[in-house]
Amino acid sequence: MTHAENHYDAVIIGAGMSGLAAAVRLAMYDRRVLVVERHNAPGGLNSFYAKAGRKYDVGLHALTNWVPEGVKGAPLVKLMRQLRIRREELDLCPQFGSKVSMAGKNLRLNNHFDDLLADVATEFPKSVDRFRALDAWIAGLDEAALQAHGGSARSLLDERLGDPLLCDMLLLPTCFYGSALEDDIEVSQFAVMWRSLFREGFARPFIGVRQVVRILLDRCREHGVERRMKCGVKSMEVKAGRVVALHLDDGTEVTADAIYSSAGAVETQRLRSDVSPLVGAAEIGRLGYAETIATYDPAAFRDFKWQDTIIFFCDAERFTYRSPEQLVDARSGVICIPNNYEYGEGRALDEGWLRVTALANHDAWCALPETEYQARKQEWCARLNRVARTHLPAVADVAHDAALTSTDVFTPRTVRKFTGHLNGAIYGSPVKRRDGRTDLANLFLIGTDQGFLGVTGAMLSGISMANLHGLKA
Known part of the structure; x- marks a missing residue:
């Protein structure tokens, strides 16, 4: 050359x-x-x-930042304009509906902010006015500015909302979908996630x-x-x-x-x-994930009546977001059912799908000998599947296992191998x-x-x- x-x-x-x-x-x-x-x-x-x-x-x-056709100024619209992508090319199908679930309370995330606001009013009536004020304050930020508004979102929420459970329920999806910081998320990134997840919403192309x-x-x-x-x-x-x-x-x-x-x-x-x-x-970032993927016979899967698109769950009293000491922290995570989007008449995925994501320890996974590594993957595949099913309509083990057609698992070790990200850190460095x-x-x-x-x-x-x-x- x-x-x-x-x-x-x-x-x-x-x-x-x-x-x-x-x-x-x-x-x-x-x-x-x-x-x-x-x-x-x-x-x-x-x-x-x-x-x-x-x-x-x-x-x-999900592809976040979904907005109905005709909305101007949204990040997704800017992206399509800058790359000259027509909306129909993306084939974006809006979700059925998602939620944050913790301590017996649920907040809907269904591409309609008013429904989230209504749930806050129902579940946290003493905090709803402060929630509205927080939304107005965030709307005044330029969350995409290159000179970002720093600081701790956890501290911001504690100060502006006061209710620890509501704070945790807002941190749960925003951290899992966008924070490289342990137990927190930067204010500017929280503002991005607020718009992406709460104000706008989720969609998915039919073929993913x-x-x-x-x-x-x-x-x-x-x-x-x-x-x-x-x-x-x-x-x-x-x-x-x-x-x-x-x-x-x-x-x-x-x-x-x-x-x-x-x-x-x-x-x-x-x-x-x-x-x-x-x-x-x-x-180097410390936050890694394990994810299990299960597929099911489509007819049997429909009978499960699992209608949520994404569930952000926490089964602990308080939400913690840090690298666990053990292989996986199953106390909180994300359940995703890719079938549950509005794909349109005559279109459905070939099988039922269930994905479960939880925090995982990179060093602990990488220290395992190969035989034990494979065994622990299968163990955690089953354990995370069981945890997810406690947040979904009940299905008997016999019916569930008979419908199961495949499983797969990835760990922080997998992420490091196939992406080169140190520590298998999905969201990279906290800096x-x-x-x-x-x-x-x-x-x-x-x-x-x-x-x-x-x-x-x-x-x-x-x-x-x-x-x-x-x-x-």
């Missing part, structure tokens, strides 16, 4: 949602873009895989995350983005405050005017030639860099450690950083 052939306007590390969105946005304006990805499947933390003939989604419980990945890949092809799969970055050569070359896994060397990395802040720093390979240990800047003039962060989380957030992260550092610059 000549120098001209191996030089790009932008190299993007990672073919996840943020990387692909950044690539499309830059290439739309005739930038020469290369995306490098160490793994063989695009999508990153929101990907999919096939096993025994089944296609499993990873990451995507593959629909979103497929659209992004199509746009990449349309705009001439070059993609190298199974080829990550081995190291970045740094001189005079800039990345001057990237050495790839396949032995080639490329150069770029700008590098956008979705690998994570610490993971990106550790690729540099000018720093210790152990740099940033204090900034976010909202403007994407690093100490190197041409190296920028996108994705998880830039700070916009979730599928919608990840794509907006890639778009925002491409606009700020690639197009406006």
